[in-house]
Amino acid sequence: MKDLISGLNKAFESRIRLGIMSVLMVNETIDFNTLKDMLNVSDGNLASHISALEKISYIKVTKQFIGKKTNTSYAVSPIGKKAFQEHLDALEKLIKGND
Amino acid sequence: MTQEQRDHLQDLSEIRNLMQRSSRFISLSGLSGISVGICALIGAAVAYWFVDGNVNEYYVAGQLFSRGGANYPLLTFIAIDGALILFSAIAFGIFFTTRKARKDGLKVWDLSSQRLLINLAIPLVAGGLLCLIMLYHGTIGYVPPMTLLFYGMALINASKYTLNDIRYLGLLEILLGLLSAVFLGYGFYFWVLGFGILHIVYGTVMYFKYER
Numbered sequence: 450m451k452d453l454i455s456g457l458n459k460a461f462e463s464r465i466r467l468g469i470m471s472v473l474m475v476n477e478t479i480d481f482n483t484l485k486d487m488l489n490v491s492d493g494n495l496a497s498h499i500s501a502l503e504k505i506s507y508i509k510v511t512k513q514f515i516g517k518k519t520n521t522s523y524a525v526s527p528i529g530k531k532a533f534q535e536h537l538d539a540l541e542k543l544i545k546g547n548d
Numbered sequence: 549m550t551q552e553q554r555d556h557l558q559d560l561s562e563i564r565n566l567m568q569r570s571s572r573f574i575s576l577s578g579l580s581g582i583s584v585g586i587c588a589l590i591g592a593a594v595a596y597w598f599v600d601g602n603v604n605e606y607y608v609a610g611q612l613f614s615r616g617g618a619n620y621p622l623l624t625f626i627a628i629d630g631a632l633i634l635f636s637a638i639a640f641g642i643f644f645t646t647r648k649a650r651k652d653g654l655k656v657w658d659l660s661s662q663r664l665l666i667n668l669a670i671p672l673v674a675g676g677l678l679c680l681i682m683l684y685h686g687t688i689g690y691v692p693p694m695t696l697l698f699y700g701m702a703l704i705n706a707s708k709y710t711l712n713d714i715r716y717l718g719l720l721e722i723l724l725g726l727l728s729a730v731f732l733g734y735g736f737y738f739w740v741l742g743f744g745i746l747h748i749v750y751g752t753v754m755y756f757k758y759e760r
Contacts, residue, residue, distance in 0.1 A: 467559060471566040476659075479570070483659050487570050537563070540556045 456539030575649035581751025583640035591633035692735025696725030
């Protein structure tokens, strides 16, 4: 998944995925609507990026019932945290690099 | 800097922005602080005038509950003055902060503001209840120090969920609270300092730091 030359993670190529990870890094858990408001994206768009991140186990999804409504909350997994940190390091290195 | 590097830089600044915006309530306006302080000063001035400058809390308490029964005009006045200060301070505080959030295109009522309020409320409610209990036991003198101490601790607790500057305001309130516990009987003046002057100074500093 990682680009060997730059160290950048292909999973984070989309701005929305970067955004999801940023929010999850500083919040223990967060629900769908809060995430949607924060990132200013449509339901479908957010859902597809979330499932992509879930598929590679970067985020954990918890579904629970509050009354009759389902409430889905998201949290970052340890692998996801590590991957995101490495991605940030790579970004930083690229910016500092040859300018 | 290449175009690619500019993109990366843009990514990083967006990440930082989202991290801060999603974990802290950053729309708190300095003008809110100033208006809260002014409300407190006006309320204090009216109270000072009403009791002819006899603002020593032991004297006031003695006036309130003398052997002849409760002094209802004074009791009513204190209740109304207190309620007016509280409501006007909250109203102005909300007004200026809502205005700032709108200007920045942010929401006022979201996860971050809810977290801020809950964490502010926990020590504040505990302190408020303790003050009521102390009034019940008749230990009037320690009520002003406790209000300042618990308010300071509430601010320090809340500072993790908003602009970190609130922390220093909290520390100063705690310091004032401790000082007022040394100088019992001067609670009124410590209130004026802690809830009036400090809010105005702090709000002004915040206004020039973040909103100019």
